[in-house]
Amino acid sequence: DTGVSQDPRHKITKRGQNVTFRCDPISEHNRLYWYRQTLGQGPEFLTYFQNEAQLEKSRLLSDRFSAERPKGSFSTLEIQRTEQGDSAMYLCASSSDRASSEQYFGPGTRLTVT
Amino acid sequence: AQSVSQHNHHVILSEAASLELGCNYSYGGTVNLFWYVQYPGQHLQLLLKYFSGDPLVKGIKGFEAEFIKSKFSFNLRKPSVQWSDTAEYFCAVVDSGAGSYQLTFGKGTKLSVIP
Numbered sequence: 001d002t003g004v005s006q007d008p009r010h011k012i013t014k015r016g017q018n019v020t021f022r023c024d025p026i027s028e029h030n031r032l033y034w035y036r037q038t039l040g041q042g043p044e045f046l047t048y049f050q051n052e053a054q055l056e057k058s059r060l061l062s063d064r065f066s067a068e069r070p071k072g073s074f075s076t077l078e079i080q081r082t083e084q085g086d087s088a089m090y091l092c093a094s095s096s097d098r099a100s101s102e103q104y105f106g107p108g109t110r111l112t113v114t
Numbered sequence: 115a116q117s118v119s120q121h122n123h124h125v126i127l128s129e130a131a132s133l134e135l136g137c138n139y140s141y142g143g144t145v146n147l148f149w150y151v152q153y154p155g156q157h158l159q160l161l162l163k164y165f166s167g168d169p170l171v172k173g174i175k176g177f178e179a180e181f182i183k184s185k186f187s188f189n190l191r192k193p194s195v196q197w198s199d200t201a202e203y204f205c206a207v208v209d210s211g212a213g214s215y216q217l218t219f220g221k222g223t224k225l226s227v228i229p
Binding site for chain 2 (some may be wrong): 012035043044045048106
């Protein structure tokens with residue numbers, strides 16, 4: 001399977017703990033995106049990388065959130081001191097840099113903060 | 115900031131009925147428009163996209179959408195739905211004129227097709 005992969009698929013954590021998610025994009029894609037989706041809502045943009053450079057960040061991305069893409073391949077999203085409001089599906093997507101390229105989504109990581 | 119409105123939260127249709135799902139975005143300028151679908155238990159998949167050219171766009175599985183710039187709309191249509199079309203449908207826009215690549219999604223429309 002050459003699609004976008006995410007790990008883990010599910011994460012249950014206690015409030016105050018740190019969590020880290022991983023995303024592996026489609027191999028030839030140099031753009032990588034993180035979104036968050038809560039129940040009854042569409043996905044909301046968090047951040048975007050062009051290769052290893054983080055070029056856009058949403059106001060949703062508080063100080064407790066950090067994302068990296070150190071070698072321009074896989075990416076990690078870390079949430080520090082989790083809160084119950086962080087419970088959501090975290091989606092990763094990737095795309096090429098062609099003008100008419102669409103974003104391909106992974107299966108997501110479902111986070112539950114207890 | 116851009117926003118997207120999807121008019122119907124849940125649509126229930128019988129097989130062979132025609133489908134139209136509404137989508138409006140908040141302001142003009144150069145935009146790229148998308149419809150994504152999420153089948154039960156699966157991840158988001160692209161149905162169709164509009165970047166430029168013919169405003170009537172054909173996608174996979176017999177779906178089409180029409181971009182009407184004057185109405186800021188990009189409605190999704192299918193002449194005859196099947197049970198397998200049961201899914202959640204998301205309209206999304208990229209404000210490409212602003213040099214952005216982020217997708218702004220609507221809240222989604224859940225489609226239930228009754229055999």
